[in-house]
Amino acid sequence: MFFCGTGIAAVETVRFFFPRVVFHPPTTFKIGPPGGFVSGSVPDTYGVILVDPRWKRDNKFFVVRAEDRIYAIYARCTHLGCMVNWFEGEKTYRCPCHGSEFHSNGVNFAGPAPRPLDRLKIFLDVDDQLVVDTGTIYTVKHFDDKNAFVAV
Ligand code: FES
Known part of the structure; x- marks a missing residue:
């Protein structure tokens, strides 16, 4: 009995020095000023x-730098969540899992994906730097909402 109590005390002492803390990865990323997203094409x-x-x-x-705005496309396929890849030569996002394809603006045109790729919150901070927040997702009905894009 004494031995058991000592063991519990030892475990609790160790726990004291290593508390249970959940670390959440950051969801906001500075990506630079809007002027950095110009290709001239x-x-x-x-x-x-x-x-x-x-x-x-x-x-x-x-x-994505479009004619009148900059927006961030979430790379998660809207079918079952695999990560899509961008193919510059074909100007297409393609999902490696079941073959869904999306135009450069994220709109689906082939495969089982039921809707366009989602977008992420984007805004200008006090230093005029673009910030993308991966913690806020916009589906297609909300692509024109405040913070779904930054006008340029
Ligand atoms: S998860 Fe992308 S097509 Fe199925």
Whole structure:
């Protein structure tokens, strides 16, 4: 009995020094000023000038510069959630799981995906830097909402 109590005390002492803390990864990412997303090329059929995939691998989003706005596309396929890839040559996002394909603006056109790729909150901070918040998602009905894009 004494031995058991000592063991519990030892465990509690260890727990004291290693408290249970849940670490949440950051959801906001500074991606630079709007002027950094200019390619000089003409818009494609979907009004997209540039798709920037720099944040796809680590943060799961693409930054899109369109004619009149900048928005962030969530790289999660709207079928079952696999990560889509951007193919610059074909100006298409493609899902490796079941073959869904999306135009440069994220609108689905092939495969089982039921709707366009979602978008993420984007806004300008006090330093005029674009910030993407992966914690807030906009579905297609809300693409024109405040903070679903930044006008340029
Ligand atoms: S998860 Fe993308 S097509 Fe199924």
